[in-house]
Amino acid sequence: MKTTLITGGNSGIGAAIAELLLVRGEKVVSLGLELPAAEHENLFGYTADLTDAANTAEVAAQIASDHQIDALVHNAGMILPNLLPDASPQDILTLSQLHLAAPMALTQAVLAGMEERGSGRILFISSRASMGMPTRSAYSATKAGVHGMARTWALELAPKGITVNVIAPGPVLTENFWGIVPKDGELQGKIADGVPVKRIGTSDDIANAAGFFLDDKASFVTGQVLFVCGGTSLGSLPS
Incomplete structure (x- = not known):
């Protein structure tokens, strides 16, 4: 039975991907600040602060010891x-740890097993903001960095049967989104009107795309960035 490790698997997009994989009959290891609220015999939860390098290394080793990870x-x-004017260099360091260094540490912890089996899936959830967006200096920079790192890994790991891809969502209705945009308020409506498909995305929209990349049949697709964004990668959004 295939096992997928999902960071941030306890809520939002991560939880939606976990649910999709569990319905497929696969195992899911969720790693987040909190344990998942859902319960399932094939769902395993771990907690860690991925902005903390030492905590990340510790939990990566534990998960690699406890589970055979086939996909991340x-x-x-x-x-x-x-x-x-208000941005801090520390923001760059914090988000570099979360978006780049933590994924590297987790991947390194389980990579040997994938290489031995000659197969594996690595998938990043990035952002349309990687193309640039007001107020997103640290976020855009580190998410754009994800694209470069993923393509590098794709080239290195392709001969070993391991694919590496990226999904870059546009605006999605999650707690992260509502932490910045008032829920069901005027700005949310303005953002929806600015999306070419005239709605804001859902976690299931992203999970459906993830299901494709994680499937065994997607072995000929690697190094790709898929914008699941309602067309917002073709223009700009109100900020």
């Missing part, structure tokens, strides 16, 4: 919005 979904993220 690097989904956990944080925004830290600020216009340039």
